[in-house]
Amino acid sequence: xxxxxxxxxxxxxxxxxxxxxxxxxxxxxxxxxxxxxxxxxxxxxxxxxxxxxxxxxxxxxxxxxxxxxxxxxxxxxxxxxxxxxxxxxxxxxxxxxxxxxxxxxxxxxxxxxxxxxxxxxxxxxxxxxxxxxxxxxxxxxxxxxxxxxxxxxxxxxxxxxxxxxxxxxxxxxxxxxxxxxxxxxxxxxxxxxxxxxxxxxxxxxxxxxxxxxxxxxxxxxxxxxxxxxxxxxxxxxxxxxxxxxxxxxxxxxxxxxxxxxxxxxxxxxxxxxxxxxxxxxxxxxxxxxxxxxxxxxxxxxxxxxxxxxxxxxxxxxxxxxxxxxxxxxxxxxxxxxxxxxxxxxxxxxxxxxxxxxxxxxxxxxxxxxxxxxx
Numbered sequence: 001x002x003x004x005x006x007x008x009x010x011x012x013x014x015x016x017x018x019x020x021x022x023x024x025x026x027x028x029x030x031x032x033x034x035x036x037x038x039x040x041x042x043x044x045x046x047x048x049x050x051x052x053x054x055x056x057x058x059x060x061x062x063x064x065x066x067x068x069x070x071x072x073x074x075x076x077x078x079x080x081x082x083x084x085x086x087x088x089x090x091x092x093x094x095x096x097x098x099x100x101x102x103x104x105x106x107x108x109x110x111x112x113x114x115x116x117x118x119x120x121x122x123x124x125x126x127x128x129x130x131x132x133x134x135x136x137x138x139x140x141x142x143x144x145x146x147x148x149x150x151x152x153x154x155x156x157x158x159x160x161x162x163x164x165x166x167x168x169x170x171x172x173x174x175x176x177x178x179x180x181x182x183x184x185x186x187x188x189x190x191x192x193x194x195x196x197x198x199x200x201x202x203x204x205x206x207x208x209x210x211x212x213x214x215x216x217x218x219x220x221x222x223x224x225x226x227x228x229x230x231x232x233x234x235x236x237x238x239x240x241x242x243x244x245x246x247x248x249x250x251x252x253x254x255x256x257x258x259x260x261x262x263x264x265x266x267x268x269x270x271x272x273x274x275x276x277x278x279x280x281x282x283x284x285x286x287x288x289x290x291x292x293x294x295x296x297x298x299x300x301x302x303x304x305x306x307x308x309x310x311x312x313x314x315x316x317x318x319x320x321x322x323x324x325x326x327x328x329x330x331x332x333x334x335x336x337x338x339x340x341x342x343x344x345x346x347x348x349x350x351x352x353x354x355x356x357x358x359x360x361x362x363x364x365x366x367x368x369x370x371x372x373x374x
Contacts (some may be wrong), residue, residue: 001196002172003316005031005204008192008355009171010215011180013183014043014155015331015338017162017173018206021080024169026350032171032199033194035178035211039159041217042209042338045231047263047308050154050340053120053147054214054248056094061364062337063317065122068360069344073151078342083168086161090156090260096134097126097248099143100291104250108145134244136295152246154257155339162342179208182328183214189327203353205329209271210308210331212318220323224318225370226333228273228308232281233265236289236299254296261300264289268300275306308338311335316364319345321350323368329353330367362374 009020014033022032049055050073053064065183077090099105112123123146130144131137137144167173180193182204191200193216206212210228217223243256255263267281282304288326290297312333322328331349334341351358 002031002174002199005029005201006200007031007205008033008199009199009207010165010192011209012038012173013041013207013209013338014039014159014162014342015334015345016205017159018168018282018342019205019207019331019349020171020173021162021166022346022350023353024166024171026354028354028367030166032166032173033177033179033199034173034175034190035208036175037171038163039156042307042309043159044156044337045233045305046155047233047265048153048158048339049095049150049246049252049255050153051095051147051150052340053115053122054097054150055336055340057184059114059118061281061361064361065344065365066337067341067342068150070223072150072343073153078155079159080161080165084161084164086157086164088158088161089155090106090151093245094146094148094150095150095152095246095248096130096137096139097147098137098292100138100141100249102142105142108143112145113300122147125247125249125307134247134293136243136293137247138292138294152255158339179215182218182220182221182325184325184327187326189325202355203327203329204348205331205353207331209332210310212310212330217328218325221322221328222371223356223369224330224332224367225313226310226318227270229311229335230269230271230275230306231266231309232277232285232304232306233263233267234282234285234304236262236296236304237302238262238296238299242299243293247292249288249292251291252285254289254292261302262296273308275308277304277306279289309335310338313370317341317345318367319362319365320367321346321370323366323371
């Protein structure tokens with residue numbers, strides 16, 4: 001058991017390990033404590049989209065930060081791959097967003113307008129163009145938008161790679177070591193309690209995902225309003241290249257892997273911490289998959305699973321210092337943007353922990369924004 005550190009990161013998912021890697025690279029003695037296995041929760045259950053344009057419905061702080069993170073992603077991934085020796089299958093071939101109904105077409109037309117007005121690249125494709133890119137695409141469809149600058153990554157491999165890179169940078173990662181409570185004295189953090197003992201440290205970063213509100217804090221310190229949103233997914237298996245590019249729609253999405261798997265998802269359910277897979281959700285996901293790409297009907301069903309996204313009341317992350325306890329920081333509540341925002345989250349938290357400021361735009365992300373609700 002490690003007894004002292006400069007920083008203890010509670011949570012060993014992609015966000016926690018990315019923060020630990022960045023802190024360790026800058027010279028901070030960093031320890032990660034993870035209740036289970038590294039990257040086994042939301043990090044593993046995602047589809048791996050680095051897609052602020054496809055996934056943001058409007059302008060706002062998440063889009064602004066997401067675009068910056070996407071711009072950094074290629075260099076960040078290259079560094080992580082070099083440090084870890086793991087190929088994370090980063091692909092920059094864009095995403096096709098498909099309108100299956102007239103109502104869908106109106107929604108996508110509005111999205112296209114505001115994104116073009118913001119200077120972002122969006123192409124409307126003819127059906128022939130779209131089918132040349134993705135031969136399994138349904139016909140007919142109402143419209144197809146191509147977001148050429150949105151990317152994807154194998155998030156399962158990325159979680160492993162970032163954890164290895166964090167260790168190589170000097171961070172220690174303690175598996176099967178739950179974070180129990182933040183310890184403090186006179187308004188300042190003194191460490192993090194675990195079942196194996198307390199790790200003394202002046203800084204704790206809460207990166208515990210959907211469990212962020214469960215981490216104990218001293219009396220008078222507010223817990224972050226983070227709650228789980230279940231997302232169910234299924235995996236189909238075909239030959240490599242069975243689906244050439246990701247397909248999105250308002251009903252669901254399909255994301256290919258290099259090994260021939262195709263991920264189909266997903267649901268948004270307030271089901272607490274229950275990770276059951278349900279027949280109703282699987283039926284809806286399969287129906288959406290077949291509507292998008294009937295050419296994939298011959299793929300084999302491999303498995304189904306569910307993950308818990310860490311959401312906040314306004315669906316924006318909580319990034320930065322706690323307003324009511326010196327030395328406590330949050331890298332929590334990323335909802336559907338954890339894969340996308342990992343690079344900038346790591347940079348911003350390391351900046352704030354080590355120098356007290358960051359140049360990254362964290363407007364609308366502070367923990368203090370919830371203090372005056374209700």
